[in-house]
Amino acid sequence: MITSTAPPAQIAVEMMQHLVESSAPAREPAADMADLADVIRTLLAVEARRDARVRLGGNLFDVVITSFSPQAREVVSRMDEQQNGCGPVIEDPEAQWLYWLVPPGSSARWEPHEYAVCLGAPHTITLPSLNRAAPPGPYWLRPSASDRLVPVQPLRNALDVCRPEPTPHAALAAQLGLTP
Numbered sequence: 001m002i003t004s005t006a007p008p009a010q011i012a013v014e015m016m017q018h019l020v021e022s023s024a025p026a027r028e029p030a031a032d033m034a035d036l037a038d039v040i041r042t043l044l045a046v047e048a049r050r051d052a053r054v055r056l057g058g059n060l061f062d063v064v065i066t067s068f069s070p071q072a073r074e075v076v077s078r079m080d081e082q083q084n085g086c087g088p089v090i091e092d093p094e095a096q097w098l099y100w101l102v103p104p105g106s107s108a109r110w111e112p113h114e115y116a117v118c119l120g121a122p123h124t125i126t127l128p129s130l131n132r133a134a135p136p137g138p139y140w141l142r143p144s145a146s147d148r149l150v151p152v153q154p155l156r157n158a159l160d161v162c163r164p165e166p167t168p169h170a171a172l173a174a175q176l177g178l179t180p
Helices: 008-022 031-047 068-081 154-163 169-175
Strands: 051-053 062-067 087-090 097-102 116-121 124-127 139-142
Touching: 062 068, 068 139, 068 154, 097 154, 139 154
Parallel strands: none
Antiparallel strands: 051 124, 062 097, 062 116, 087 097, 087 139
């Protein structure tokens, strides 16, 4: 129960001022709203069968980058056998890389590897349209099927056995503006 000798209009002004002072800053969107908008734009692009630029990490996926050499194709074959069809892999003929979509958070746990690099947030990747299965441009060597991703440890094991070269480290560091 409120007891005050101030006029009702003054009490209302004081209550409003208290509410304003105790609330969050005005016009500041929730931190996850920008992410939600990006996800919705990406889904709309995918639905329209257009390429879609997405941020790595978050709840979607990280990416392992390898060469697209014959040895890397052998890794794809091994993953096909292990997974009864490999998880999603994008081939980029221009860069001569394969992009393996792996579970989110993999980059944080990724130990350096001689034949591959794993990237997560804050990096981005452009996913080819879901119907692109051949060049020109990046395409789905193994299409994305439901929510299956490439498991990291079996991928690392296959990379150790097959040794796909050239390794992406130097080219990727140059592309990202990193110095060795």
